[in-house]
Amino acid sequence: MSHNINSNIVLLIGTGPMAVAYAKVLQGQKIDFQVVGRGVASAQTFYEETGKKPITGGLELFLENNDVSQFDSAIVATGTEVLLDCLRLLIQHSITKILIEKPAAVSIAELNKNKELFMSHAASIFVAYNRRFYASVLETERLIEADGGLEAMNFEFTEWTHKIDASKKVTAVLNNWFFANSTHVVDLAFFLAGKPVDWTAYSKKGNLEWHDKTVFSGAGITEKGVLFSYLSHWESAGRWGIELLTSKNKIYLKPLEGILVQPKGTITPQNHVFDDALDHEYKPGLYKQVDAFLSGNTSRFITIKEQLEMGLNVYSKMLA
The missing domain is CATH 3.40.50.720 (NAD(P)-binding Rossmann-like Domain)
Structure with missing residues (x-):
């Protein structure tokens, strides 16, 4: 390139x-x-x-x-x-x-x-x-468009807190782990579905010493008319994942790098094959992200001003 x-x-x-x-x-x-x-x-x-x-x-x-x-x-x-x-x-x-x-x-x-x-x-x-530049995400957007658009979404950003060695992390980063880490998933979810406009969020404290909240749930509708929900429990089982529903298919990004498609009327999700060669050769999403940045093709990016707006309007509400 x-x-x-x-x-x-x-x-x-x-x-x-x-x-x-x-x-x-x-x-x-x-x-x-x-x-x-x-x-x-x-x-x-x-x-x-x-x-x-x-x-x-x-x-x-x-x-x-x-x-x-x-x-x-x-x-x-x-x-x-x-x-x-x-x-x-x-x-x-x-x-x-x-x-x-x-x-x-x-x-x-x-x-x-x-x-x-x-x-x-x-x-x-x-x-x-x-993750906005993952081959799986680009392919998912294509699938959604082919199906006539996104209708609903469910996502999860459960963190494996039992695997995090708090002694090796900077305290300020640990205290803000949702912002530092979980927003990888939340950003992608609302990038695909549109920003939430009418919604309710709940969170509650757990037993972690280094992060105030550990259980999160919420639901609402986005600016694109997509109904959404999320549920994450950092001290229970789970993983990162996004489920996207069209009128024809349920598309699973779980893990985010792969795609499973469950056609309407079926119960078993099928592995969806797509070209993700670059995401195996380099850290996933990075090649296309750098290419977009250097060539000035910046429509997929979030600007730092938009990041602040997400922080104040969305992330703060999820943490409240």
Whole structure:
């Protein structure tokens, strides 16, 4: 795939597993890029996995000591707790075409508190919910359209909290785990069905020490007229998943990377085969997401302003 970025270089911030995944995509698309990270150890691991040597010492130091006019765009792939700090530094140095890893801040409150920082550049700052670009999701949209549209949806974002080692996570990220992690599913669900407009949400406390609520349910109708419901219990059994109902089929994204189709009048969902080669070669959704970002084909993205609106109008209500 080719991109109109002339001789400009993409600035990739971060050297962890997510940054490695982005680097592999940029290499696959033959895009020139510079990597900036903080620690030496993760930089070494990054180099071993990609063959690309990062500059260490952190973003602030790098931006102060280098000519940043060569960078047309930036991809922020750091830990959740420093996403907004990196965004601030980039904007201060006039780099404003930015793809920032989800959810763009450690919390809804942090995003809201710093809205003045990004509002004037909001149209060119995109939040990287890569599941919007899954081959399974693109194929599901095609199936829904062929069936005459989406009628109803049910989804679940149960987190396997028994598998999360709280000692290895940043407290602020743990305390906001719904925003940091569960919105991967919630964002995708409402991307497919439209934003909720008339709805009721419930949540209740569980026994987790690090997250206020653990049981969530809700139902309503979206701007596209799709009826929806959700139920998730983080301390019970379950998994991430979305069920989409047309007048002809029930389509299961469970797991999100695959598709099962249950035709009307049948009881057994059938595996639906589709071309997902890119999602096996690279981290799922990432190749098409990067391609869309660099080519300016940004209609599938959520801007950082829209992310803040989702945070205040949807996610906050689900957590209340």
